[in-house]
Amino acid sequence: MAKALEQPVPGITVGHALLARANGAAQPVDRIVHDGDTINIAADGNFGVRLLGVDAPEVSFELPRNPNFPDFPKGFVDIGDPAWTTFLTDPFAKGYQDLELRSALRAHLLTRLGPQTAANHAAHAAPATRALKDMIKLDITEQGLDETTFKIRLAFAHEILDRYGRLLCYVNRDQKQPPRPPAYNERLLAAGHVVPYFIWPNVDPFVRQQDRVADAVPAPGDVRAxxxxxxxxxxxxxxxxxxxxxxxxWDHAGPLMLLPFELRFLAQRRAPDRYLIDLSDNAKELLHPQSYFRVPNPEDRLFVNAEHAPLFGAKGWSVPPM
Known part of the structure; x- marks a missing residue:
């Protein structure tokens, strides 16, 4: 499917648009040009949307190359594929691109890796995918609509796009009359289908946002509010x-062994690069990106992108070197 926003190369996001539409018909140039610096457009293609605050088990992902495993399939590969079993049994095997991890993080990961890791991940990915589909279908039915008339409401936080050109949103059915059900993000968390993945400052779209992102930095020791x-x-x-x-x-008999973002950074051969705040403590320091596992419960982890770390340092937080 064509994308309205895409990243042809890392770090470059481009969009594709048409002249604005009215009742499906293209509008004349004289109508879509408001003034010398403003025009109205319609998206040419579909938007990818990344649900804020959650991280679902991966259905498929790209495997790293290894000359010792020349038959590994290329492109996005189903996590149930035997190649993923091979990789997640030992992602530190000889032949993969070096991945520099601290010894403590590597030891932590080794407790979660093995021949069953890929199958475990795939087993949890399927219900999460099905749950989101079912939630959307149920909303369509409850509103007496169909797939051509159903509308979606997007609530944005501070950042609008991720590094892949996807919209960052809290997503819900569009509904004018209250009460509106919780966003899909919250419904999925409540049902245990996704892991929390909170990334500052995209933590609450329903409050008035500060004019500058620096103003949203909490004071050291004042993160509880x-x-x-x-x-x-x-x-x-x-x-x-x-x-x-x-x-x-969180199934007590067979919980998720490897977190989705852990699978991604192992496969991408890219060490974690987001700092961390422990929400269970009156924190005054950012934890090193490779120390995230020292906060045992994922709902107590608030990640901070490296580019935002200096803002915390300026506010008085202790920031360890990367």
């Missing part, structure tokens, strides 16, 4: 309840 209120507070509580109940990927 952020952690326990709004969308972030509701999401953290939902995750704790799902885990206690053994729902979804």
């Amino acid at each position: 952020l952690a326990e209120s709004g969308a972030l507070g509701r999401a953290r509580q939902a995750v704790r309840q799902a885990r206690d109940a053994g729902l979804g990927l």
Whole structure:
């Protein structure tokens, strides 16, 4: 499917558009040009949307190349493929591109890796995918609509696009009359189908955002108010309840072994590069990106992109070198 936004090369995002439409018909240039610096357009293609605050087990991903495994399939490969079993049994085997990890993180990962890791990941990915499909289909039915008339509401936080050109959103059915159900992001967390993946400053789209991202930096030791209120507070509580109940990927008999972002950085051969705040503590320091596992519960992890770390340092937080 054609994309309205895409990244032809890393770091470059481009869009594709048409002249604005009215009732499906293209509008004349005289109508779509508002003034010398403003025009109205319609997207030419589809938007990819990445749900904020959640991370689902991967259905497929690209395997790293290794001359010792020349038969590894290329492109996005189903996690159930035997090649993934080989890779996740030992992603540090000879022949892969070097991945420089601290010894403590490597030791942590080794407790989660093995012949069953890929099958475990695939087993949890399927219900998560099915759950989101079912939620959307149920909303369509409940509203008495069909796939041609159903509308989606997107709520944005501070950042609009990710590095792949996808929209970063809280996603829900479009509904004018209250009460509106929780966003799909929150519903998936409550059902235990996804892992929380909170990345500052995209933690709550339903409050007035500061004019500058620097103004959103909490003071050292004052993160509890952020952690326990709004969308972030509701999401953290939902995750704790799902885990206690053994729902979804928290299944007490067979929980998710490897987190989705761990699978990605192992496959991409790129060490974690987001700092971390421990939301369970009156934190005054950012933890090193490779120390994320020292915060045991994922709902207590608030990740901070490296480019935002200096803002925290300027506010008085302790920031370790990368």
